[in-house]
Each structure stands twice: as structure tokens, then as C-alpha cells.
Amino acid sequence: MKYPFELFKEEVKNFIRASLRELGCEGEVKIETPPAGKGDLSFACFPFSKLLKKPPEKIADEIASRFKESKWISKVVSENGYVNFFVNEKRLAQATIDIIKKLDESYGSLEKKHKKVIIEHTSANPTGPLHVGRARNPILGDTLVRIYRFAGYDVEVQFYVDDMGKQVAALAWGIKNIDPATLTPPSRDKPDHYFVRFYQKAYQLMQEKEEVNREISKIVKECEGGNEEILKMIEKAYMKVLDGIKQSLERLDIRFDRFVVESTFVKNGSVAKVVEALIKSGYARKENGAWYIDMKPFGIGDKRFYFVRSDGTTLYATRDIAYHLWKAERADMLINVLGEDHKLEAKQVEIALKILGAKVLPKVVFYSFITLPGGKMSTRKGRVVYLDDLIDEAMERAYEEVRKRRVDLSDERLKKIAEAVATGCVRYNIIRIQPEKDIVFKWEDALNFEGNSAPFIQYAHARACSILRKEKIEREEEIDATLLEHEQEIKLIKLLAGFPEVVNDACESNRPNLVANYLFDVASQFNQFYRDCPVLRAGDENLKRARLALVDCTRITLRNGLQLLGIKALEEM
């Protein structure tokens, strides 16, 4: 099934290809979007100027003059070396509104790819609560999950649990050896906040006392040896913290299909196989009993990638390779969401996977950490804003705002709305920005409820719902969309028609921020339509039905898009 705008685009491409062939040349046909008012699609003739030995204006003229008539193209104009194509607006309006009404919740979704994708995200050390510095990871990851599913992929979401590092070992040691009475009270009644204190204290003691350091190191070593008893003890410790992390993410509607535990790959021998295979590959060198791969031939400067220590134990990256081989056997595509501090490790894993002939290599989406105006967040230094605190603060602010506006609603209803606004706001303000861009955390930005924000989009959706509550429109109702001729109606329809392409682009390029930008545009255009085109008081009954349908289609598109961002589409606010 093809979407209307796609059909228009294909027709334009075919027309250009045929025209160029007649003019005597072939070439990549690159279609672009012209500035407002100059058409709906355009084609630049400059690159063909040399080939055809004609000025671009002439080529554009010749192509444009070849146009007679067609289904989707209403007009072709030559201007300054460009060929501008105008869509048949009435046809687009009718086709777009028909298809949105018909597909409803699946409008914008793409055809089934019959491909399995494993998306790994968050994978935070389960030693304490998530803080805002890392909050981009789950939000990016979960949004990608939603987009990939909508784009037709079969997605499994995984959280890789590190149960073998010094961090979890410190946590486990702390819980076992520290008297809770000596700790400051937890910042809130939640397991991750409760247990992080043991981790913090243990970490501090580890640096102060050599014996503590030795004990914790011993735990780590036992884990690497696959000591079941010690691993069980560690599991008991981190599981509670992980529960707390899950609770926080649940508030943002973020869930996982599977938690994959690192030690699994030590226990089942796959890490040993990785080591063996790497040694046999011919790329490995030995030094003082430790094994490494020289990364210079792979273009990574003068770096060594150690995968076995001199005592024979493996490293984090080594185990990560085993994990990735396991994933590669189970999926057609792998996506990882990682902080930019993992760039080198990701490169090491990738090189190893290539050496070992992995079927699938992961595509990694890196993001920059969110920092505080004074610098990096640090749990241990107490310079930190927890995700829970951010959500709570957003909730309070949102509650105040709703209460100010809606004296008519019950407190229960107000809280529901506030929650949707707050969590939407948190997700939106993070997802709307390109992952690689630095974000300096400021409360006023994070809790922005106006302009380019989640509530702005939710508000447009609520407005649409409000109109539709007053006058119903049935899915089956035949409407005459050709009556929609107002400039704002046309603008809105064209924008709605572009949704599937946005989904496709966001998915293919792993840029969820495209969806956020798009929804802001739709909401903004809808607000302008709302200003210019009365719906319930449209006068003409057929026009009213058509406008109602357009409102309904906007509602559907906004809702589907918000769904992709994990933001609740409110019916009133």
C-alpha cells in the first residue's frame, strides 16, 4: 500500500526521468522541497547543464513544457533553473483524508519488514537511581523502539545487566558489611534510592581502606571465575536497585522485553569461545600473559584492545563481544543506544565482531551526557538531579498549571492530566534535540510548557478532541474533501500527508527528533487552521463535515505521533 504523497512523488520522478531521457541524458533524479509558494516538489536542473550543454533555465523550460496532464500533478512551472511541481490539491485532500480515516491508529505505519531488530538501551549499572545525565538513554532507546515497530520491524528491547563489575561488587559488599544505621536517610522511599547509599559508602571506603578494596576486588574476581554463590549474592543486591530503576522508567512508559545478564556469557562458556577465536584469528598478540589486539591496522591510532588480563580473566568488552554474537544470531539488525563515553569500547567490539565474522554488526546511536551548568553530574559528589526528582517537579508544576485552568474538573482528573503533561514534557524536551548535541540541564528549559513543548502538541490534540466531542464524525462517513480550499486547510492536509515519510526518515536515520519537530509543525498549523476556519460554525453543512473530518485526521496524526514519542494524547487539558 502506498500513501498519497508518495504516489505524487513517484509520478514526478517518472516524469523527470522520461523528460531527461528525451533530452538525451540519464542521471540520479534528486527531488527536493521548494520554498513555500513555489510548489510542492522541485527539481534542480543545474547538474544537467554541463551534460546537455544548455543553461539550466533552458532545461527547466523544456522539461516543464513537456507536461500535459496527469493524475497527481496539477501544474509544472519552470523558474530560475528549477522545475516546480504542484500537487493536485483536491485529489491529495481527498486521498489523504480517506486514508487517515480508514487506517486510523495505523496511519503512518509502514509495511511489515519481516525483520527482527534487537534494540539495547539504558543498560545502566544497577547501583543506584537513574539521574538526568543519563536520562537520554532510555528516552532515545524507547522512542526508537516505538518508531521501529511502527515502521514495520519486529522489535525486541533489551537491557544488558552488568553483574560483574567493580560497581555492583561494591554495592553487594556494602549491603553485606555496612550498618544501615550509619547511613543518612534515603532521599525517597524507593529501593534504588535506599540501596545507593550502601554503594556510595562502600565506594568511599574502598578508596580509603586497602582491605576493603581487596575484598571488593576479590568479589570481582570470583564473578569472573563464574562463582555461582557470589554471583547469586550480587544478583540479590542489584535486583532491588534494578526494580527501582524499572519503576522510574515505568513512569515514563518505558519497558523492556528482556534483561540479559552479563555473567550468562561467562557461565555458558561463550566468552571463553570468543577468547579462543580471537587468539586463533591471528590478530591477537600476547604480552605478560595478557592478550590484546593492535587496533592500528583498523585505523584507531596507536591503541591496544586488551581482551584477556594476565591473570587469565576477561574484560567488560570481551564479554560484550559474546553478548553481541549472541544477539547477532537472533536478529537481522542490532541497535545500541550508548553514551559518547562508550565510543572507543564500541569500536573495539565492532572490530572484534568483524574479525569473528559476526552476521550482524550493531548500529550505535551515541548521545552526549546532560550536564549541569557547573559541569558533569555525579552521584558520588551529590551534584545530581535524579530522574525521579525531575518527574516529580514536572508533576507539581503541571498540576498547578492544570488547576489554574480547569476549576471544573475533579482532583483525580487533574492529577491524571498533570501526570501526562509532566511525563510528556520530560520526554519531549530530551527527544526533540539531536542526540549528539550537548544539553546543559536547566529547570526552566526542562519544564517548559509553552511553545516547542509536549503540552503545546497535547493541547492541539485536546482542542481537536474538544471539537469532535461537540459534533461526532463517523469513520465510514463519506465526506467531500474537495471543499477544503482555504489556505490553512491545504497547508494542514499537506502536512498530514507527510507523516509516513517522517516515520520512514526517522527510522532509517535513527533520528527520533524528526518526529518531535514534525508534531510541533502539525500542532502549529492546526492552531492556525483553528483560528482561520470555523468548524462547528462553518455555515455550509458539507463544508462543516469536511472540516470535522480534517480535525479528526489531525487528531489521529497527532495521537499516532505522540504515541511514537511515548507521550499521552490527552482528550482534554
Add this chain to the structure above:
RNA sequence: GGACCCGUAGCCUAGCCUGGAUAGGGCGACAGCCUCCUAAGCUGUAGAUCGCGGGUUCGAAUCCCGCCGGGUCCGCCA
């Protein structure tokens, strides 16, 4: 020091991958709009050497090189 990322109005940001027609938005500022479908909205004004300098090109915010500023990494840590 080396590698990678970022640098667009007072602040935040889109566009950069795939070069193209006057660089879009938002916040904040200023001036307006609720007898009318929710003003979390709308309109208008002011505000940009697209970090700097070269190069490639008919054409550069976009590609290449150098520099400056900020971040990340450079461990037999995770």
C-alpha cells in the same frame, strides 16, 4: 598531545548525512488579540559576520583542509 563529537540572533534549536531559490522555529523582549469550536493559543516588531580562515563548485550553514572555543575518550575499569 592524539582520536571522535559539538559550535546557527541574549538563550535554546531546525536544516548538515544526500550542496541549490529570501537560513525555519521556540524562549525571552516589545506591541496587539478572549460577546467566537479550550488564550498551555494566535498576530506583528526587533534580533544571525550560520565559530574563524582557506579550498572544491555554476552554487557552501551543508563537502574538504587548517585554526579557535567547548565536550568525550585515550585503563590488563565498566
